[in-house]
Amino acid sequence: MPTVEMTFTPLPAHVRTARLVATAVARRSGVPEALLDEVRLAVGEACSRAVEVHQEHCPAEPVRVALTGAGDRFEVVVTNTAVGDDGMTWPPQPADGQDPAALPAELGLAVIAGLADDVQVSRNGDGLSIRMSWPSGPPAG
Amino acid sequence: MDLKLEHHTTDGIEVVDVEGEIDVYTAPRLRELLIDLVNGGHYQLVVNMEKVEFLDSTGLGVLVGGLKRVRAHDGSLDLVCTQERILKIFRITGLTKVFGIHDGVDEAIAARKSEK
Numbered sequence: 244m245p246t247v248e249m250t251f252t253p254l255p256a257h258v259r260t261a262r263l264v265a266t267a268v269a270r271r272s273g274v275p276e277a278l279l280d281e282v283r284l285a286v287g288e289a290c291s292r293a294v295e296v297h298q299e300h301c302p303a304e305p306v307r308v309a310l311t312g313a314g315d316r317f318e319v320v321v322t323n324t325a326v327g328d329d330g331m332t333w334p335p336q337p338a339d340g341q342d343p344a345a346l347p348a349e350l351g352l353a354v355i356a357g358l359a360d361d362v363q364v365s366r367n368g369d370g371l372s373i374r375m376s377w378p379s380g381p382p383a384g
Numbered sequence: 385m386d387l388k389l390e391h392h393t394t395d396g397i398e399v400v401d402v403e404g405e406i407d408v409y410t411a412p413r414l415r416e417l418l419i420d421l422v423n424g425g426h427y428q429l430v431v432n433m434e435k436v437e438f439l440d441s442t443g444l445g446v447l448v449g450g451l452k453r454v455r456a457h458d459g460s461l462d463l464v465c466t467q468e469r470i471l472k473i474f475r476i477t478g479l480t481k482v483f484g485i486h487d488g489v490d491e492a493i494a495a496r497k498s499e500k
Contacts, residue, residue: 255409262407262438280469287440291408350441350477357476 245320246272246312250305253297261308262287265319272312273380282319282377285358288351289321289373296370300325316361317379323370386410389417397493398426403435406443414443418450418461427459430492439470444477451483460484462492 247268251257265286266279274282286308293306307322355362359375366372387410388403398421406414421429431447433439451461462484465471474480486492 255407258408259405280472283438284440284473287407287438291440291442294408350445354441354473354476 244311245309247310249308249310251308253294253302253304253306255291255294258287258290258294261290261306265308265310268310268312269317269377269379272310272317274317274377275380278377281358282317285355285375286319286321288354288358289319289375292349292351292373293321293323293325296323296325312379315379316376318374318376320372320374322367322372324368325370387413389413391417391421393426394489395493395497397428397430397496399430399432399489399493401432401435405438406436406446407438407440408442411440411442411446415446415449418446418453422450422453422457422459427454427457428496429454429459429461430486430489430496431461431463432489432492433463433465433470434467436465436467436470439473441473441477444473444479448479448482460496462486462496464489464492 247264249261249264251261262283266283269279269282290306290308297304297306301324304324309320311318355373355375359377361376363374364371365374386404387406389400391398391400393399400417400421402414404410418429429450447461447463454461464486466487471480471485474483474485484492484495486495
């Protein structure tokens with residue numbers, strides 16, 4: 244069972260809330276302070292992407308985030324239920340190199356890949372799940 | 385912390401001071417400001433990110449979009465940033481090679497002037 248589970252309406256304004264909750268649970272789960280910025284950014288990227296595909300395909304459905312702090316890893320799973328989310332390539336492909344300011348097609352995924360040392364992307368029912376984890380120590384407080 | 389945007393002209397260069405969090409919710413406001421500045425004829429821009437607490441890929445996309453707009457007018461968009469947690473996202477995405485990133489506004493302006 245996740246330590247904390249949340250669902251939120253797919254609106255950009257709620258992504259910050261998801262980031263703050265994830266960071267708080269990570270800290271409490273014993274994730275080293277030096278890694279908390281990475282958790283915050285990676286969770287934000289995953290949630291931003293989920294909000295984007297939900298707004299396009301299923302704006303009435305909530306985005307799901309499960310945070311699990313048991314054991315020696317802190318795990319985050321961000322799940323979207325967007326049936327039309329079939330265009331994702333994992334691992335993200337680099338830009339073509341012709342234009343120095345060209346960005347990878349899925350910049351958020353490129354950022355996640357650069358931040359979390361353990362990332363898995365899988366089809367989950369109707370949509371996609373992004374599972375990320377970081378090492379954690381003894382739970383704080 | 386919301387996003388706070390201010391801008392002023394120094395030595396003919398438009399300096400944009402950004403404070404707070406640039407994410408999927410707030411980035412559109414930065415995008416609008418950069419577009420307004422370019423439409424107003426400001427093609428030499430310095431974005432001061434020293435008070436930015438959070439930056440995600442949406443924010444990066446807005447900065448790259450701004451860079452492309454000013455380059456279309458032979459302009460420039462330089463950044464001021466010394467915070468390691470913000471610089472890290474530029475390194476991960478390879479954008480340190482795309483932007484001039486400086487330690488201070490004065491340094492950014494001086495570097496731009498020396499290239500003229």
